[in-house]
Amino acid sequence: DGGITQSPKYLFRKEGQNVTLSCEQNLNHDAMYWYRQDPGQGLRLIYYSQIVNDFQKGDIAEGYSVSREKKESFPLTVTSAQKNPTAFYLCASRFEGDVSPLHFGNGTRLTVT
Amino acid sequence: GDSVTQMEGPVTLSEEAFLTINCTYTATGYPSLFWYVQYPGEGLQLLLKATKADDKGSNKGFEATYRKETTSFHLEKGSVQVSDSAVYFCALRGAKTSYDKVIFGPGTSLSVIP
Numbered sequence: 001d002g003g004i005t006q007s008p009k010y011l012f013r014k015e016g017q018n019v020t021l022s023c024e025q026n027l028n029h030d031a032m033y034w035y036r037q038d039p040g041q042g043l044r045l046i047y048y049s050q051i052v053n054d055f056q057k058g059d060i061a062e063g064y065s066v067s068r069e070k071k072e073s074f075p076l077t078v079t080s081a082q083k084n085p086t087a088f089y090l091c092a093s094r095f096e097g098d099v100s101p102l103h104f105g106n107g108t109r110l111t112v113t
Numbered sequence: 114g115d116s117v118t119q120m121e122g123p124v125t126l127s128e129e130a131f132l133t134i135n136c137t138y139t140a141t142g143y144p145s146l147f148w149y150v151q152y153p154g155e156g157l158q159l160l161l162k163a164t165k166a167d168d169k170g171s172n173k174g175f176e177a178t179y180r181k182e183t184t185s186f187h188l189e190k191g192s193v194q195v196s197d198s199a200v201y202f203c204a205l206r207g208a209k210t211s212y213d214k215v216i217f218g219p220g221t222s223l224s225v226i227p
Contacts, residue, residue, distance in 0.1 A: 004156075006156075033215075040121070040219060040220075041219060042202065042217040042218055042219040042220050043157075043202070043217040045214060045215075048214070058214075090156050090157070092156075092157075099145050099162065099164045099206075101147060101159040101162060102149075102157070102159070102215055103159075104149075104156030104157045104158070105156050106154070106155050106156045107154075107155070107156050
């Protein structure tokens with residue numbers, strides 16, 4: 001079955017360490033997204049990519065980095081510069097087109113202590 | 114800029130009660146509107162969508178009508194079940210966004226008790 005796979009589901013890191021969250025999709029979608037979810041704040045866009053080797057900053061990109069070397073993969077690195085990294089991270093993808101909805105992975109819960 | 118406002122809850126209902134979750138938006142032009150649902154520990158799933166004024170989206174007994182005159186997209190269900198307990202997000206994709214951005218409301222938590 002096609003879908004989006006995020007791994008791992010839970011991730012624990014010490015403060016000051018960089019950590020990379022994986023996102024892989026086999027839906028042949030062009031665009032991929034990373035969102036951060038905090039209680040009571042909905043979803044906030046971190047980065048998005050519409051084609052391979054290109055990506056754009058979202059609303060809260062500071063302290064994060066991404067790459068898009070393959071259409072299927074869009075890993076997110078949470079760097080030590082991110083001041084409040086503990087959150088639930090969601091990856092999504094969609095076909096290009098005005099009404100194409102987002103398809104989400106099941107998320108990675110990152111805890112930094 | 115574009116924005117979405119929705120009642121934050123939490124909302125607690127008895128099984129078979131009527132559900133309404135209000136959603137209003139601010140956007141230029143004619144955005145596409147969506148409702149997503151998130152079950153505990155999972156990502157979001159598309160519940161329904163509407164792409165133009167007066168369109169009615171429906172799925173699994175849920176409905177929402179795109180009201181341009183009131184800039185609203187309220188979610189309704191006639192008889193909720195325990196399995197409907199989840200967080201519901203209203204979202205829009207603006208017609209004139211400079212990039213491919215979907216804006217989400219804060220989410221409304223629904224608990225249905227037997």
